[in-house]
Amino acid sequence: MSTPPRTGGVGDSPTVADRIRRIQQSLSPAELKLSRALLANYPAAGLESTNSLAQKVGISAPTVLRFIGRLGFGKYRDFQDALREEVQARRASPLTLPARITADSATSELASVVAETASKAIQHTFSVLPEHEFERAVALLCGPAKRITVFGGRFSHLLATYFDLHLRLMRPGTSVHAVNPHEDPGFVVDLGRRDVCVVFDFRRYQRDTIALAKAAAGRGAKIVLVTDPWLSPAADFADVVLSARVEAAGSFDSLVAATALVEALVFAVHARLGGAADERMRTIEAGFGDVTTE
Known part of the structure; x- marks a missing residue:
């Protein structure tokens, strides 16, 4: 079919x-x-x-x-x-995006279309990724004097949490606030020029996430924005903008390509930090000890 x-x-x-x-x-x-x-x-x-x-x-x-x-x-x-x-x-939403797969689609077709769509989204994301923007993002994330805070919206906070957990393993002082600083009234007040905020915002863009990023920029923090190809309004005041495709087989936008972009950032940060990151991770792993099951 x-x-x-x-x-x-x-x-x-x-x-x-x-x-x-x-x-x-x-x-x-x-x-x-x-x-x-x-x-x-x-x-x-x-x-x-x-x-x-x-x-x-x-x-x-x-x-x-x-x-x-x-x-x-x-x-x-x-x-x-x-x-x-x-x-x-x-302006598209799950209610206006017709799905490529329907209720009468065969299971084998469903899996094939999902895999093909996700693969193309990843390829397209990296084919247009500006190398200089990616390098600027990595440089900010690796700055030893920088404090990193990562946050997103209703769904994209999942990516923020995923990225935050990796950064915590590789560098000290990664997060100075909770992953969801929307609920922290002191978040913006404590920001300054040594801060870097990694912001995730995809269509339909979330007002409170945009407002928080704008307030952070106003305090002198650097903004690294991860968004879709049409650019969140937060791009207006972001220092670095990285976009990922969101095409999906169903009616809901996909975070597959954005996840791949996050993993590329994780890999690049690890490579840039080198031995310092490795030593920190060895210490953390030693603290956990061996896990065995009966």
């Missing part, structure tokens, strides 16, 4: 944000200024007219058009059409 493609996703094509981040390191100063303006108010900034966007950024209209061409769009209208499609995808 053939299955129709699931709408509300990004398919095989990179998002506009993916395209921008992919070329950021090769941009001219004017183009870099434009790229930052587009990502800081994504995707709304790109829905303005060419002249309006150029005027707000402080560059020429021809520069805007050259930049759009570098992204792979023949016309400015094509660029805006792509953004409008992303706006619709941002």
Whole structure:
């Protein structure tokens, strides 16, 4: 039985944000200024007219058009059409996303479609992952003077907990607050420039998570945001943005690709910390001792 493609996703094509981040390191100063303006108010900034966007950024209209061409769009209208499609995808929910598998799908087909969809989501996530952004995230997470706090939303807090547990094994002082600082009134007050907040937020973006991240940024903390291809509003004030695909075989978005991205961060942090992390983990393991079963 053939299955129709699931709408509300990004398919095989990179998002506009993916395209921008992919070329950021090769941009001219004017183009870099434009790229930052587009990502800081994504995707709304790109829905303005060419002249309006150029005027707000402080560059020429021809520069805007050259930049759009570098992204792979023949016309400015094509660029805006792509953004409008992303706006619709941002608003998708389990009630608007038709599943690729249905009640009458064979069990073998169900498993096959789930595996194929998850595999493609992982591949697409890493194919557009900006190396410089990933490196910045790892550098922040490995800074010896940094205090790390990880938090997320209703579902994404599971990823936050998973990541937090690994970081606790590898470096001291990883978390200075509970994994769910939404419930800690002193969380923001205690933040400063030595803090790094790793924030997980996926569509439909959670207001309290965004507000907490914004407040943390306002206190001088660095924000590492893990989000979907359409970018949580928290991207507006994040220092590092890493996106993961969320395509799924069913009506609910998947965290499989995001989990793979988290595991890549764990691996990179472990490799960067090296012997110090290994020594800490050996001490922790020795404290647990051997576990035997009868």
